[in-house]
Amino acid sequence: MSHAIAIVGLGKIARDQHLPTLAASDRLHLAGIVSGHARDEGAPVAATITELKRQVPELAAVSLCTPPMARTALIKEALALGLDVMVEKPPAASVSVAERYAGMAREAGRALYLTWHSREASGVEPAAQWLSGKTLRRVSVAWKEDVRVWHPGQEWIWEPGIGVFDPGVNALSILTRLVPGTELHGATLKYPADREAPIMADLTMAHGDTAIEAAFSFDQRGPQTWSMTLETDEGTAELREGGGRLFVDDAEVAVPEGTEYGRLYARFADMIGTGAIDADLSPFRLVADAFMLGRHERVGAFRWDD
Template structure:
């Protein structure tokens, strides 16, 4: 059962830069304990929002969906508005927004949210370019609001166990195979073929895990394969290094049949393999138990703890490797892409 805490009561007032910290809902969690839940809105109701964000919020004890900003949402169970400002007027206790729009043109949305005193969470990739994404931390800091630029694959269940296993071992070589079918994961979404995206939409997931395991990884060379009728690559081969350790990555957006998301780490004391996008961990071919939970569940739990604190988590190292690939990559043309192939 939920009961509103009115932000106009004296006990709920704080300084303006922290006014949303206590704009919350209380509810019985079913275990005889009342917990506080922040009001959050989804901005952009596309496939990723429906597949991941909405179910995660529905299951959250710390957050609840208070509204949606979308130009095409219909028959939702919460208020829907065309802009964040309009939604804030409908939902005065709104504390935060989660941006699920395509990465282009997010700056005005972030400016609008921060200007309304809202904390901001951003789906990956954070922006269309690194230089734009670099602005966001300063904007949030000036507004005194929390900002979370997310990399959901870092929260896969096997990533932290793999990092702990790797600590104290000498890594000899690492290989990455990240291959999926764009027709399955982004059906008909033409924005995915805008310059600077393409296969790096999934590829940056691998790079986010890589930079968690091996911070400071550098890119040395790349080959990018572009469909004859598209402005973004459908395949990419990357040559990277962490110190003297060679790292090779093969990305594809044209993988038919079983999808492949694996990372293999060869060390002086065994071989680790992350499978299924970091969801499973194998050490010398034997599967190792990993924590339960979901990537987006951990993202939102982290963001809930950030709300009202002014904390900023905005690591751009995976995005910089993408930019480096476009800067250094040799271009090749391949056959035209068809959604209905």
């Protein structure tokens, strides 16, 4: 059985990841798009979810790919129409808002999936299995990319509370999968002189006696860096390329085939029609803690065309 699903919001992430993944799926198919600026995508286009549901009565679910600041109304609309809901990360503009979503879905009796796509990278579950039974001593994270490449001209990324934590929360989603219960102890957040969100962040965390450090940047030129090193009493594992590759003591380990978004949508296909809720907010809470505990520094002004 193939479920009819709609994409809500047709920006870069939807075009780069969501549309190709749905095109390759045998369990879900693109039944429509909700967007004010969609081109011909081979599916009905509507301005609202309600309008699309009228056009496509068999619509079963929506995947929200809009910026996170205005999703509550969209989730409420979708649930009222009897639709299951999948949400691109970060789930909302604040933790308190995101915490409402599970209750809304539960009351409506519909499935809700707040996704963390980096958790589905091919090396993450093998890394979790490798860590089992070992004593973790130290974790270091380097998550550095160029906002100009991944969010070209998207000013919403500089709204308060977003910035470098848009990619940084990907690293935190892997970290909280591998080291649940991680606590943030301190942070330094660096803000461009002309922006309201940080472009760099250094985090100090811990889990018991395990020291955890993370360095995030949204201003990385040249090769991009998404790595996590986990030192244990029985060797060292390193996740590279956003968790897609796993190395143990510098030797690469075979990992499952498939893509992050392929696994996300497979999981959502399992949830449709069941009323299941997957709404873990532990990575998002670490982001909120960073803003609460972080020291603020100002750096040079940001320019898209630098």
